[in-house]
Amino acid sequence: MTDDTKQRQDNPLLQHAMASLVANVAKGDREAFAQLFSHYAPRLKGFMMRKGVDADVAEELVQETMLAVWNKARLYSPGKGSVTTWIYTIARNLRIDRLRRQSAEIFYDIDDYDEASDEPSSEEELIRHEQETQVADAIETLPKDQLDVISLAYVDDLSQAEIAERLEVPLGTVKSRMRLAYQKLREALGNRA
Structure with a gap:
């Protein structure tokens, strides 16, 4: 650009x-x-x-x-x-x-x-930059316990059971925090189209 x-x-x-x-x-x-x-x-x-x-x-x-x-x-x-x-x-x-x-692939x-x-x-750079900024801003609004769960899942690529073990909390707590984090991110990001 x-x-x-x-x-x-x-x-x-x-x-x-x-x-x-x-x-x-x-x-x-x-x-x-x-x-x-x-x-x-x-x-x-x-x-x-x-x-x-x-x-x-x-x-x-x-x-x-x-x-x-x-x-x-x-x-x-x-x-x-x-x-x-x-x-x-x-x-x-x-x-x-x-x-x-x-229905059919076009061949050239x-x-x-x-x-x-x-x-x-x-235009693509602008869209990508704005989307990245929106996601980063939305992630920053998450409480620490939800941010930790999301980070371990997506950055460290851990399963929910591995996250529960690492954080020394029940599996249900990890699932609950993840669900709440997704809900907050959906609300923050809204429907883009």
């Missing part, structure tokens, strides 16, 4: 303007929707094409994404992430749904093969 791209995407004024547009779309404002569409449609098409989607399908997915934005605008919550993250998550989910619905002629770059796009 170039410094210029990062500055544009991290610009609080741009983020605020986009959040205001989504709020207006939630009220049925077609002009606000047109502004969102003109800003995001070309970026979404490029995102889809970098993910290996052909141009026609990319156009369809952009239309489906923006239709979902129109229909779900009232569900957007600025506290859960930027408008960009929200819209790209919708687009990503629609692309995955499309791939799952395809080897002459048409153009190896995609391993470098993530600036």
Whole structure:
């Protein structure tokens, strides 16, 4: 991600303007929707094409994404992430749904093969960074006993029985702490799409 791209995407004024547009779309404002569409449609098409989607399908997915934005605008919550993250998550989910619905694998002629770059796009970097920050912030809100259980399970890759043994607590206590931790993380992270 170039410094210029990062500055544009991290610009609080741009983020605020986009959040205001989504709020207006939630009220049925077609002009606000047109502004969102003109800003995001070309970026979404490029995102889809970098993910290996052909141009026609990319156009369809952009239309489906923006239709979902129109229909779900009232569900957007600025506290859960930027408008960009929200819209790209919708687009990503629609692309995955499309791939799952395809009945036959598409084969390409080897002459048409153009190896995609391993470098993530600036949009993908922004989404990944925001998601990592949200998860880290949510984890920091966990009480120490729940954080210890989650850490042992995912960092040290221990089973619940091994965690109970290491912490010298009953297995039921480990299960309870894990359940409470998952519940708090779900509440903190909410539904991203």
